Amino acid sequence: MSNARKKSRKTNRMRKIVLGILTVLFITLGCISWDALAGSKSDSTRGNTTMLKHIFKDRKIGHQNSVGKKDPSKTPLETGKVVYLTFDDGPNPIASEKILSLLDKYNAKATFFMLKPHIEQNLDIVKKMVDRGHSVGSHGVTHQVSQIYKSPESFASEMNDTLAVINKATNSKSHLIRAPYGSKPYITAPFKAVIKRDHFNLWDWTVDSEDWKLANGAFVNNTIQQVNNLVDTRPLVVLMHEKPTTAAHLEKLLEYFQKNGYEMKALHDSMEPIQF
Numbered sequence: 001m002s003n004a005r006k007k008s009r010k011t012n013r014m015r016k017i018v019l020g021i022l023t024v025l026f027i028t029l030g031c032i033s034w035d036a037l038a039g040s041k042s043d044s045t046r047g048n049t050t051m052l053k054h055i056f057k058d059r060k061i062g063h064q065n066s067v068g069k070k071d072p073s074k075t076p077l078e079t080g081k082v083v084y085l086t087f088d089d090g091p092n093p094i095a096s097e098k099i100l101s102l103l104d105k106y107n108a109k110a111t112f113f114m115l116k117p118h119i120e121q122n123l124d125i126v127k128k129m130v131d132r133g134h135s136v137g138s139h140g141v142t143h144q145v146s147q148i149y150k151s152p153e154s155f156a157s158e159m160n161d162t163l164a165v166i167n168k169a170t171n172s173k174s175h176l177i178r179a180p181y182g183s184k185p186y187i188t189a190p191f192k193a194v195i196k197r198d199h200f201n202l203w204d205w206t207v208d209s210e211d212w213k214l215a216n217g218a219f220v221n222n223t224i225q226q227v228n229n230l231v232d233t234r235p236l237v238v239l240m241h242e243k244p245t246t247a248a249h250l251e252k253l254l255e256y257f258q259k260n261g262y263e264m265k266a267l268h269d270s271m272e273p274i275q276f
């Protein structure tokens, strides 16, 4: 065998060895990265489950500002013997006056999230709310899921239209809003973006009186029970509605709060909103 042939065979053997090493290396690397991928997949699944659990838990008790990051310029709500009463869907010409005079009687301040068509028909009531130290905010125009949640822009425009009417009528500058049926599941990331853009302060609640369902006055005890469960651990933001049946039984609730040393305060734009 000539030296040249010997050399070429040697080179061939070297090539085969290098190829073999490379193949083994590729297979090993492939396995490792596949494992890593599979591992990260199961981690993220686990993460999702944990996240879902949190969302579920938060939904039940209410969570502080999940829309956007925590704003250091806003004050957290007080916990302890402070209740923030809120009334949705008004004004209601039959219920509002009674609610307002009861609030005065018990030295209570509250927050009203109202619908544009109802506001336009009852501007005097809206002015009275603000004159008496209550807070006012938007609950939108249509209160219809198919309309208001059609797109982030339809949500923003319903809220902006309503706030414009409120602010003009009361010569104030409220950014308070409440999403019809609450922020879950409708307020997704694109909705959160317009909420941030338009400087809305979106409020959910921690106590659902269920006054829309318990119209016979049972909502009073339902509220008291939930308040007792949450007091000292969570801020107490109570959801009610401007309905004649709510007005008819509200005094019992206000009496309870007064007798038990609760202060009843309004929500303000300076506060860190409670969200599911």
Ligand SMILES: [Zn+2]
Binding pocket: 088, 089, 139, 143, 180, 181
């Ligand atoms: Zn509503």
